[in-house]
Amino acid sequence: MKYLVTTNQAVIAKLLGISVKIRHHNRMKQKPTLIFNNRFFNELKADPILGNHCREVNEAFYSLVTPQNPPEPKWVSVSANCAESLGLSTEQITSKPFQNWLSGRSNMQESQSYAMCYGGHQFGHWAGQLGDGRAINIGEIVHQQQTTALQLKGAGLTPYSRNGDGLAVLRSSIREYICSEAMYHLGIATTRALSLMTSGEQVLRDMFYDGHPEMEPGAILCRTSPSFIRFGHFEIFAARGDLDNLKTLADFTLRHHFPHLLHHPADLDAKKYKMFFKEVCQSSLKLILDWMRVGFVHGVMNTDNMSILGLTIDFGPYGWLDHYDPNWTPNTTDFSHRRYSYQQQPMVAQWNLSRLANALFPLIKDADFLMKVLNEFAEDYQQGWLEMMRSKLGLVHDDAESDEDLVLQLMHLLEQVETDWTLFFRHLADIDGDISKTSSSGDDLNNMQDCFYHFDDLPQDYLQQFKDWLNKYKKRAGSQQLLDKDRRINMNRINPKYIFRNYLAQMAIEKAHDGDYSMIEELMETLQNPYEEQPERENFSQKRPEWARTKPGCSTLSCSS
Ligand code: AMP
Ligand code: MG
Numbered sequence: 001m002k003y004l005v006t007t008n009q010a011v012i013a014k015l016l017g018i019s020v021k022i023r024h025h026n027r028m029k030q031k032p033t034l035i036f037n038n039r040f041f042n043e044l045k046a047d048p049i050l051g052n053h054c055r056e057v058n059e060a061f062y063s064l065v066t067p068q069n070p071p072e073p074k075w076v077s078v079s080a081n082c083a084e085s086l087g088l089s090t091e092q093i094t095s096k097p098f099q100n101w102l103s104g105r106s107n108m109q110e111s112q113s114y115a116m117c118y119g120g121h122q123f124g125h126w127a128g129q130l131g132d133g134r135a136i137n138i139g140e141i142v143h144q145q146q147t148t149a150l151q152l153k154g155a156g157l158t159p160y161s162r163n164g165d166g167l168a169v170l171r172s173s174i175r176e177y178i179c180s181e182a183m184y185h186l187g188i189a190t191t192r193a194l195s196l197m198t199s200g201e202q203v204l205r206d207m208f209y210d211g212h213p214e215m216e217p218g219a220i221l222c223r224t225s226p227s228f229i230r231f232g233h234f235e236i237f238a239a240r241g242d243l244d245n246l247k248t249l250a251d252f253t254l255r256h257h258f259p260h261l262l263h264h265p266a267d268l269d270a271k272k273y274k275m276f277f278k279e280v281c282q283s284s285l286k287l288i289l290d291w292m293r294v295g296f297v298h299g300v301m302n303t304d305n306m307s308i309l310g311l312t313i314d315f316g317p318y319g320w321l322d323h324y325d326p327n328w329t330p331n332t333t334d335f336s337h338r339r340y341s342y343q344q345q346p347m348v349a350q351w352n353l354s355r356l357a358n359a360l361f362p363l364i365k366d367a368d369f370l371m372k373v374l375n376e377f378a379e380d381y382q383q384g385w386l387e388m389m390r391s392k393l394g395l396v397h398d399d400a401e402s403d404e405d406l407v408l409q410l411m412h413l414l415e416q417v418e419t420d421w422t423l424f425f426r427h428l429a430d431i432d433g434d435i436s437k438t439s440s441s442g443d444d445l446n447n448m449q450d451c452f453y454h455f456d457d458l459p460q461d462y463l464q465q466f467k468d469w470l471n472k473y474k475k476r477a478g479s480q481q482l483l484d485k486d487r488r489i490n491m492n493r494i495n496p497k498y499i500f501r502n503y504l505a506q507m508a509i510e511k512a513h514d515g516d517y518s519m520i521e522e523l524m525e526t527l528q529n530p531y532e533e534q535p536e537r538e539n540f541s542q543k544r545p546e547w548a549r550t551k552p553g554c555s556t557l558s559c560s561s
Helices: 007-017 039-045 081-087 098-102 170-185 231-239 241-257 266-295 342-364 366-390 400-416 421-430 434-445 459-476 484-494 502-513 518-524 535-541
Strands: 002-004 020-024 062-064 072-078 112-118 121-122 125-129 135-143 145-155 194-206 214-225
Touching: 002 502, 002 535, 007 098, 020 231, 039 112, 062 231, 062 266, 072 170, 072 518, 081 170, 098 194, 121 231, 125 231, 135 241, 170 194, 170 214, 170 502, 170 518, 231 342, 241 266, 266 342, 266 366, 366 400, 366 484, 421 484, 434 459, 459 484, 502 518, 518 535
Parallel strands: 002 020
Antiparallel strands: 062 112, 072 194, 112 135, 121 125, 135 145, 145 214, 194 214
C-alpha cells in the first residue's frame, strides 16, 4: 500500500523505507507540461528561407515564422470545454506561460511556429498560392493519444500574407471563437477555439469595402484541430507539377488521419488514394448535410476553406438562416452571384471535391473512378437530404417515397412567407401528431405563430395551405408505431433550439467593444446545450428582431476581418 503524503513527509518516509506517493496540493501552480508531437513540422519539409516577408514558396510545406509580440495582450475568454479536451484547465490556460504562448509572445517547451503553404480556387477561379496569411501554427500537443494542432489567428505577418497585415480584429475573432464552439456542441465536425485575447493594438479595417476604414481593436484567437490541412494543400503541389511533394503530403495525411487505409501493400498505392478520396467525399457530404440541417451558411466555400477531414473551417462571413430563404448568403462579396448561398452548398462542395479529384489524379490515375465517386456524391446527397429532412420532421419508419412529397410541399410553404428555420421545427415537435386530433390544425397553427415573421399578415390561402399540410403531417406522424412523446424527443435531439444567431453575434460584439465580455460568456454557456430547453435563456432563442433585419453585421458581412 502506498500512502499519499506531502513532499516534506516523503523525504522522511524515504529515510524510513516506507513506500509513498506524493500528493500534489496545488497542481495549477506547477509548471505546465505539455506533450508535443509536431508531426507536420517534423515530418515535412520546411521552406529554407527564413523571415516573414512575402514570397512564393516552392517545394516546401510550411515556412518558419515567429509570431509578432503584441503590445498588451488581455484575456477576453477561454473555452473551458476545449481546454478540458486537451487535458488543461482554465487556470492553466490563463497562467502567464500560457498567456505568453497563446498571444504569440513566446514559445512553450518544444512548441514550433510555422505558417502552412497552400493554394486554392476562390469563387471558381484558381488563385495560386494562398497559405496561412494570418494564421501561425504553434505546435501539436497530445492528450489521451489524440494529437491536436494549435494555431494562432491574427498573430502577425507570414510569407503568405500577400497584401494583408496578418492581423485579426476583435469583431471577427469573437464570431469565430463562439461559432466554432457552438458548432462543436451541435455535434457538427469543426475546428475548435481555445482562447481569445485582445492584442492591445488597433487595426485598420474597411468593414464594408466602401472606402470608410476605421481603427478596430486587434485580437488573437487560438484555434485547434486534429489537422488544418485543406484541399488547397494538395492543389498547390498538383498545380506546380510537384508530384513528389504531392505524394509526400498524401502519405502524411493517410499515415496520421486515415491509418485504416494503409493496409494495402505499396504496389496498391492507387487503391489507398482512391479510398482516401472517397472518404473525403463522404465526410464532406456529412458536413454539408449537417449545415443544411441547422441552417448554417459558410459564406466562402473556396477550396482553401475546405478541410481534408470534413471539418467546418475558417469562420468568416458565415451566417445562420433566420427565415428560410434558400438563396440567402450573408457574404456581401457574393451578393451578385450567390455562389455560396444556403442551397448552393451541396453543389459547391461537389465542385470543390472535383478540384481535389483533379489534384489527386496524378496519384490515382483513374478518371472514371473519380467521376463515378463525384456522381455518387450528388446521388448520396439527394438521399441523405431526404433522410435528414424526414428526421427533422420526426418521421422514423420507412415510408421514404411518400414522405418526399410531404417534405417538398413543406419546403415550398416555408419559402413563400418568412418562417424561422430553427423555431419552425421546435414548434412542430410540440404539436400533437395524433390522427384523432386532425381537426385541431387551426389551433396548431395558432400555437406555431411565433415561428412566422409576420403572422398577422399571412394571406388566407396561405393559411389554408399550411393547415392542409399540418393535417397531412399529423396523419403521417400519427400513423407510425412511435409514441408521440418519442417523436418529440427525436425531433428535439436534432433540431437545435439555440443557434448562434447573426444578431446575437452582433450584440455580443457591440458589448465587447464597450469592454463588456459578459454576453460572450453567456452565449458560450448557452450554446453548449443547443438542443436542450433553457428557460432562463429563452431570450437567446428569439427570432431575429426587426432592428437586425438589414443591420450590417447581422444580415450582411464582408470578408473584412
Ligand atoms: P479567407 O478569405 O479568410 O479564407 O482568406 C483567404 C486568404 O487570405 C488566406 O490565405 C488568408 O490567410 C489570407 N488573409 C485573409 N486576411 C488576411 C490578413 N488580414 N492578413 C494576411 N492574410 C490574410
Ligand atoms: Mg481561409
